[in-house]
Amino acid sequence: MVKMTDLNTIDKPNWCPGCGDFGILVALKGAIIELNIEPENVAIISGIGCSGKVPHWVRTYGLHGIHGRALPVASATKLSNHELTVFAVGGDGDGYGIGMCHFIHAMRRNINMTYIVHNNMIYGLTTGQTSPTSEKGMRTKSTPSGVIEVPVNPIALAISSGATFVARSFAGDVKHLQKTIVDAVKHRGFSLVDVFQQCVSYNHINTYDWYKQRVYDLTTVGHDPADKMKAFARAQEWGDHIPIGVFYKVLTPTYEDELPQIKDVPLVKQAIDKIDVSGLMDDFV
Amino acid sequence: MNETKKNRLTWKIGGKAGEGIMATGIIFSQSCSRGGLHVYDINEYPSLIKGGHNTLQVRVEDREIFSQVRGVNILIALNKETIILHKDEIVDGGGIICDISDAIDRKELRENIRIYPIPFTDIIKEINAQAIMKNNVALGASIALVDYDFEVVVQVIKDTFKRKGASIIDENTKAAKAGYDFIKKNFKDDFEYRLEKIGEKSRMLLTGNDAICIGAIKTGCKFYSAYPMTPASSILHFMAAQERRFNIVVKHTEDEISAINMAIGAGFAGVRAMCGTSGGGFCLMTEGYGLAGMIEVPIVVILSMRPGPSTGMPTWSEQGDLKFAMSASQGDFPRPILVPGDNEECFYMTMEAFNLAEKYQTPVIVLSDKNLAESHKTTEKFDSGRISIDRGAYASPSELAASPDTTFFKRYRFTENGISPRTIPGTKKGIYSAASDEHDEEGNITELSDNRIKMMQKRARKMDALVREIKQPELKGPIDADVTVIFAGSTKGPVREAIFTLEKEGIKVNYLQITYLNPFPSEKVSNVIDSARKIVVAENNFTGQLCDIIREKTGKSIAHKILKYDGRPFYPEEIHAAIKEVVSHG
Numbered sequence: 098m099v100k101m102t103d104l105n106t107i108d109k110p111n112w113c114p115g116c117g118d119f120g121i122l123v124a125l126k127g128a129i130i131e132l133n134i135e136p137e138n139v140a141i142i143s144g145i146g147c148s149g150k151v152p153h154w155v156r157t158y159g160l161h162g163i164h165g166r167a168l169p170v171a172s173a174t175k176l177s178n179h180e181l182t183v184f185a186v187g188g189d190g191d192g193y194g195i196g197m198c199h200f201i202h203a204m205r206r207n208i209n210m211t212y213i214v215h216n217n218m219i220y221g222l223t224t225g226q227t228s229p230t231s232e233k234g235m236r237t238k239s240t241p242s243g244v245i246e247v248p249v250n251p252i253a254l255a256i257s258s259g260a261t262f263v264a265r266s267f268a269g270d271v272k273h274l275q276k277t278i279v280d281a282v283k284h285r286g287f288s289l290v291d292v293f294q295q296c297v298s299y300n301h302i303n304t305y306d307w308y309k310q311r312v313y314d315l316t317t318v319g320h321d322p323a324d325k326m327k328a329f330a331r332a333q334e335w336g337d338h339i340p341i342g343v344f345y346k347v348l349t350p351t352y353e354d355e356l357p358q359i360k361d362v363p364l365v366k367q368a369i370d371k372i373d374v375s376g377l378m379d380d381f382v
Numbered sequence: 383m384n385e386t387k388k389n390r391l392t393w394k395i396g397g398k399a400g401e402g403i404m405a406t407g408i409i410f411s412q413s414c415s416r417g418g419l420h421v422y423d424i425n426e427y428p429s430l431i432k433g434g435h436n437t438l439q440v441r442v443e444d445r446e447i448f449s450q451v452r453g454v455n456i457l458i459a460l461n462k463e464t465i466i467l468h469k470d471e472i473v474d475g476g477g478i479i480c481d482i483s484d485a486i487d488r489k490e491l492r493e494n495i496r497i498y499p500i501p502f503t504d505i506i507k508e509i510n511a512q513a514i515m516k517n518n519v520a521l522g523a524s525i526a527l528v529d530y531d532f533e534v535v536v537q538v539i540k541d542t543f544k545r546k547g548a549s550i551i552d553e554n555t556k557a558a559k560a561g562y563d564f565i566k567k568n569f570k571d572d573f574e575y576r577l578e579k580i581g582e583k584s585r586m587l588l589t590g591n592d593a594i595c596i597g598a599i600k601t602g603c604k605f606y607s608a609y610p611m612t613p614a615s616s617i618l619h620f621m622a623a624q625e626r627r628f629n630i631v632v633k634h635t636e637d638e639i640s641a642i643n644m645a646i647g648a649g650f651a652g653v654r655a656m657c658g659t660s661g662g663g664f665c666l667m668t669e670g671y672g673l674a675g676m677i678e679v680p681i682v683v684i685l686s687m688r689p690g691p692s693t694g695m696p697t698w699s700e701q702g703d704l705k706f707a708m709s710a711s712q713g714d715f716p717r718p719i720l721v722p723g724d725n726e727e728c729f730y731m732t733m734e735a736f737n738l739a740e741k742y743q744t745p746v747i748v749l750s751d752k753n754l755a756e757s758h759k760t761t762e763k764f765d766s767g768r769i770s771i772d773r774g775a776y777a778s779p780s781e782l783a784a785s786p787d788t789t790f791f792k793r794y795r796f797t798e799n800g801i802s803p804r805t806i807p808g809t810k811k812g813i814y815s816a817a818s819d820e821h822d823e824e825g826n827i828t829e830l831s832d833n834r835i836k837m838m839q840k841r842a843r844k845m846d847a848l849v850r851e852i853k854q855p856e857l858k859g860p861i862d863a864d865v866t867v868i869f870a871g872s873t874k875g876p877v878r879e880a881i882f883t884l885e886k887e888g889i890k891v892n893y894l895q896i897t898y899l900n901p902f903p904s905e906k907v908s909n910v911i912d913s914a915r916k917i918v919v920a921e922n923n924f925t926g927q928l929c930d931i932i933r934e935k936t937g938k939s940i941a942h943k944i945l946k947y948d949g950r951p952f953y954p955e956e957i958h959a960a961i962k963e964v965v966s967h968g
Contacts, residue, residue: 107789108826140807152815158807159815163673169640173647176631181807202636358629365652369602378763381586
């Protein structure tokens with residue numbers, strides 16, 4: 098059985114005290130333990146930002162790459178060794194800003210992996226600029242007169258882009274978050290877990306209390322995640338009541354399912370020392 | 383007949399894009415290659431799909447040839463524009479095959495150029511074929527003109543269209559035969575330039591991109607990611623076509639940023655991974671290229687150059703990214719760059735690139751250009767056993783056993799040669815986290831001065847080890863040469879052809895081909911410059927980037943530069959003339 102001590106690292110998280118990232122880290126580790134996946138069979142791939150540091154504080158394989166590019170790296174890691182459990186981790190700036198293009202295309206592909214987005218509606222590590230999920234009118238260092246754009250709706254976007262498991266959770270509710278991550282990993286296909294998370298240093302509007310007062314669990318209203326149109330409708334809810342939980346879930350073939358070349362053996366386990374290209378050369382004679 | 387006019391000619395076809403210019407040209411090239419002749423072809427086409435002016439020029443000889451030459455013996459003009467644009471390229475005694483309605487006034491042609499007007503429309507109607515078959519009628523006509531074995535052409539048509547079925551094969555063959563018969567029936571058999579079969583099929587006819595792909599597949603490339611971009615696109619097409627035959631995952635990504643990051647994800651997971659692009663795409667890849675350098679993940683990047691800046695001339699050739707490749711991405715890290723000059727080198731150096739990438743755990747660039755990427759050349763089959771696979775250093779079982787369960791594995795251990803034995807996900811006790819931030823031996827982020835210095839030196843030591851491993855370039859040709867030519871990449875072909883001619887004129891020339899831009903063979907180049915009578919550097923770019931690199935690495939300036947930057951590769955005649963000029967005045 099995998100234990101918390103197996104996943105602990107010597108280095109300790111250096112996020113700001115009170116940061117929502119701590120809750121996400123605990124839930125992620127808890128999910129790995131609950132799912133009982135050996136740490137060497139887990140790969141956590143991140144981009145840049147406060148969220149990007151997650152791979153350093155979970156003792157599994159990890160790759161802390163460059164800004165916005167966690168999904169392409171994670172996708173190829175999964176395709177190269179589909180026996181691994183692969184997580185991509187990012188923030189709202191990383192995933193919905195600079196990495197938006199990859200976000201949409203990764204969902205279209207439906208590779209069996211889990212994408213956790215630390216969504217605090219602000220840029221934290223660069224000290225407080227607007228993010229793609231910042232609300233219209235929010236004053237930040239880069240928008241002193243208020244944000245002019247409307248925010249991205251990652252849930253609605255994911256439902257329409259082909260993600261087969263679309264969920265939202267809250268870093269302040271670790272139990273809910275852990276369960277959501279477990280369900281996301283168990284789902285065969287691309288899973289998005291958008292996580293509301295307070296940034297105690299730079300977002301003084303969308304605070305822990307702000308989220309706490311607003312979120313309600315979709316299971317309490319009898320939401321059916323198989324109903325795509327209802328999922329869309331729930332994704333539009335914003336304001337005093339904001340849903341968390343699984344919005345949408347559907348089982349379709351994964352990208353890997355469509356690749357006969359990895360049906361029997363993962364790419365990484367295929368022998369390469371005796372590849373015969375004589376027939377290939379004959380094609381050119 | 384005059385022996386100099388047998389098995390020595392250039393055949394050129396021109397017309398609008400979409401008229402089957404390339405397809406017809408390849409059938410001609412392949413037909414010659416299958417008859418034991420040597421072929422080198424070069425295409426010119428604009429960046430559009432229908433219309434515009436396209437040509438394919440095929441040079442055929444009975445000895446090995448390395449590039450195109452000036453002078454066309456047969457011009458197939460599928461439209462009038464082709465005649466007007468290319469009539470002056472035709473040599474004395476050469477001929478034009480064209481539609482009867484396009485045939486221009488004799489007075490507009492030099493006296494000793496022949497014209498063979500063909501009623502394409504009538505012939506097509508007669509054989510009940512589609513209008514597009516005009517190209518095959520013309521092909522058949524040209525075969526009749528040079529009196530080549532038509533049966534070889536029939537077989538090539540059969541093989542080319544085998545997937546399209548018997549009726550397509552039949553239509554193409556009928557059209558070619560009709561053109562062949564028309565010439566035989568209506569014209570005297572007195573065309574001076576002839577082709578004759580001298581052997582059986584044995585050599586391949588392929589491009590540099592084809593050779594790169596065969597090399598990559600042979601050496602175990604299991605993941606290829608790319609976004610389409612001329613002149614690297616045909617690598618994507620080739621790899622995609624072969625993905626199920628050789629169990630390769632090929633991904634056409636959303637952009638080049640994704641392409642290189644996917645290659646990194648695959649390399650991290652432990653498979654041999656490659657991505658490919660041209661300059662503009664490589665601009666997008668540079669951040670990922672640095673990531674691979676920082677986290678020491680092996681990947682191979684094919685950078686196939688075309689004229690820049692920006693979109694530049696998308697379908698033309700240049701060697702203008704030398705300095706870009708050498709310093710792409712921020713910071714200092716080992717950036718091996720291999721520069722093949724012909725098909726054989728594309729094959730072997732791609733295999734070598736994968737070995738170097740894994741052995742030194744760093745991204746390796748194979749630098750090519752459109753001329754090499756897309757020109758077909760008859761090539762002996764590669765010796766696929768020549769380069770064995772070297773997967774580099776992996777952590778040994780005892781090393782893994784000694785690794786504590788409470789920390790990360792020392793994936794970036796400080797070692798003498800800078801190479802730290804790696805682990806891949808799935809390996810028990812090999813767990814580590816790769817960081818794009820500066821990190822310690824375990825991959826933990828640290829900004830400490832002492833660690834930074836040690837880690838920079840560790841990565842740099844890999845390059846020192848690499849310098850000791852790579853083969854120094856050899857000076858080829860007479861040691862007491864009047865002139866020494868230095869070049870890199872596909873300029874090799876025209877340089878060799880120019881030397882061939884100069885030798886016959888009594889001018890002794892030798893050459894030094896730069897096959898590694900990085901690590902640069904500074905000592906060898908320096909010695910060659912010191913001992914040469916005269917040094918000439920030939921390169922396809924505006925500023926003389928190779929000359930700059932030579933100066934940076936050796937402190938020596940190059941007096942004689944042959945620079946060409948109009949999007950066309952060198953013709954041997956240009957290098958020949960420039961060298962003669964240097965010999966007589968330089």
